[in-house]
Amino acid sequence: xxxxxxxxxxxxxxxxxxxxxxxxxxxxxxxxxxxxxxxxxxxxxxxxxxxxxxxxxxxxxxxxxxxxxxxxxxxxxxxxxxxxxxxxxxxxxxxxxxxxxxxxxxxxxxxxxxxxxxxxxxxxxxxxxxxxxxxxxxxxxxxxxxxxxxxxxxxxxxxxxxxxxxxxxxxxxxxxxxxxxxxxxxxxxxxxxxxxxxxxxxxxxxxxxxxxxxxxxxxxxxxxxxxxxxxxxxxxxxxxxxxxxxxxxxxxxxxxxxxxxxxxxxxxxxxxxxxxxxxxxxxxxxxxxxxxxxxxxxxxxxxxxxxxxxx
Amino acid sequence: xxxxxxxxxxxxxxxxxxxxxxxxxxxxxxxxxxxxxxxxxxxxxxxxxxxxxxxxxxxxxxxxxxxxxxxxxxxxxxxxxxxxxxxxxxxxxxxxxxxxxxxxxxxxxxxxx
Numbered sequence: 001x002x003x004x005x006x007x008x009x010x011x012x013x014x015x016x017x018x019x020x021x022x023x024x025x026x027x028x029x030x031x032x033x034x035x036x037x038x039x040x041x042x043x044x045x046x047x048x049x050x051x052x053x054x055x056x057x058x059x060x061x062x063x064x065x066x067x068x069x070x071x072x073x074x075x076x077x078x079x080x081x082x083x084x085x086x087x088x089x090x091x092x093x094x095x096x097x098x099x100x101x102x103x104x105x106x107x108x109x110x111x112x113x114x115x116x117x118x119x120x121x122x123x124x125x126x127x128x129x130x131x132x133x134x135x136x137x138x139x140x141x142x143x144x145x146x147x148x149x150x151x152x153x154x155x156x157x158x159x160x161x162x163x164x165x166x167x168x169x170x171x172x173x174x175x176x177x178x179x180x181x182x183x184x185x186x187x188x189x190x191x192x193x194x195x196x197x198x199x200x201x202x203x204x205x206x207x208x209x210x211x212x213x214x215x216x217x218x219x220x221x222x223x224x225x226x227x228x229x230x231x232x233x234x235x236x237x238x239x240x241x242x243x244x245x246x247x248x249x250x251x252x253x254x255x256x257x258x259x260x261x262x263x264x265x266x267x268x269x270x271x272x273x274x275x276x277x278x279x280x281x282x283x284x285x286x287x288x289x290x291x292x293x294x295x296x297x298x299x300x301x302x303x304x305x306x307x308x309x310x311x
Numbered sequence: 312x313x314x315x316x317x318x319x320x321x322x323x324x325x326x327x328x329x330x331x332x333x334x335x336x337x338x339x340x341x342x343x344x345x346x347x348x349x350x351x352x353x354x355x356x357x358x359x360x361x362x363x364x365x366x367x368x369x370x371x372x373x374x375x376x377x378x379x380x381x382x383x384x385x386x387x388x389x390x391x392x393x394x395x396x397x398x399x400x401x402x403x404x405x406x407x408x409x410x411x412x413x414x415x416x417x418x419x420x421x422x423x424x
Binding site: 264266304307309311 | 349
């Protein structure tokens with residue numbers, strides 16, 4: 001059932017998005033761990049289609065919000081609108097009221113709009129005119145981000161970045177995959193081809209199963225040691241936060257479940273580590289200027305290889 | 312005659328030393344077996360980082376195409392993981408294929424070294 005779920009989701013998404021199996025698997029881990037995902041890649045690497053197909057095969061509600069520089073928080077969470085007919089204020093819910101919200105190009109919106117998502121992401125509710133409204137369950141923000149070198153982008157504040165469980169990088173596809181993408185696009189893309197692989201009650205059952213996945217004390221110590229190691233590394237100015245560890249343990253659980261296990265092994269942690277830490281670690285600027293710091297992902301891998309897992 | 316005696320005794324002594332080095336203690340306990348495997352992996356692959364996991368170590372050994380049953384080793388590893396990280400009962404007896412793999416990798420290293 002567990003491993004079937006991963007392969008079934010990947011199989012369905014593959015019908016419309018070619019060569020994104022790894023990324024699809026990570027999205028599933030993030031969803032089952034009740035986390036949010038940050039997708040980073042240049043325009044045109046199937047980020048939106050991936051999100052749509054993923055939501056469809058899980059039978060989840062999906063909405064997309066295109067973030068722009070002139071956007072207001074109201075455009076995301078909604079607000080009270082005066083109804084001329086009934087002469088009353090009515091709640092008009094924003095696109096955040098869905099299961100999967102695709103926040104497209106999140107870093108094009110000004111910080112106050114980005115912050116509007118914070119409450120939704122953390123508390124699973126929004127406050128409109130002092131009234132708290134619960135969001136549907138499950139709720140997941142899938143935000144796409146353009147690389148910072150692009151024009152007209154605002155960097156996401158660390159506090160908001162920390163709320164994303166994983167960052168999934170979507171690089172350009174290989175030549176072989178690119179040929180397949182072009183071939184696929186010769187005929188119209190049909191999202192209807194994507195079939196739902198799990199029902200809503202089954203999905204809810206899976207969420208509770210993931211929460212039952214055992215994490216031994218030694219694995220918890222291992223996680224803490226990794227965090228300490230990131231903080232003591234001279235090349236890092238901001239190491240892993242406690243929230244990062246919470247996200248790491250939840251995502252490791254979801255990965256263990258999808259691998260058909262009822263307990264977490266060090267390999268689950270190692271598999272999720274780069275995706276959970278890559279957007280959280282800040283490298284020391286002086287070391288970067290000296291050119292002595294590798295890419296952050298390489299650094300994370302170096303750090304974890306210095307920490308002995310429980311054996 | 313003296314030279315012949317010396318040659319016989321020297322070869323006998325050499326044979327005894329070699330035999331002693333080849334003698335391996337019986338591994339009956341699963342934890343000891345995996346401890347032995349860890350030591351053997353470290354000896355065979357000195358470049359293995361401190362952070363290697365069982366799966367990574369076993370995968371590395373697998374590339375050597377050794378004559379062991381990888382299926383049995385994977386099964387034993389899964390059981391050991393269940394015991395080690397999942398609170399399952401300790402699998403007994405010690406998995407023979409894991410011990411065999413450790414012996415092949417260590418090339419005569421004795422337990423307790």
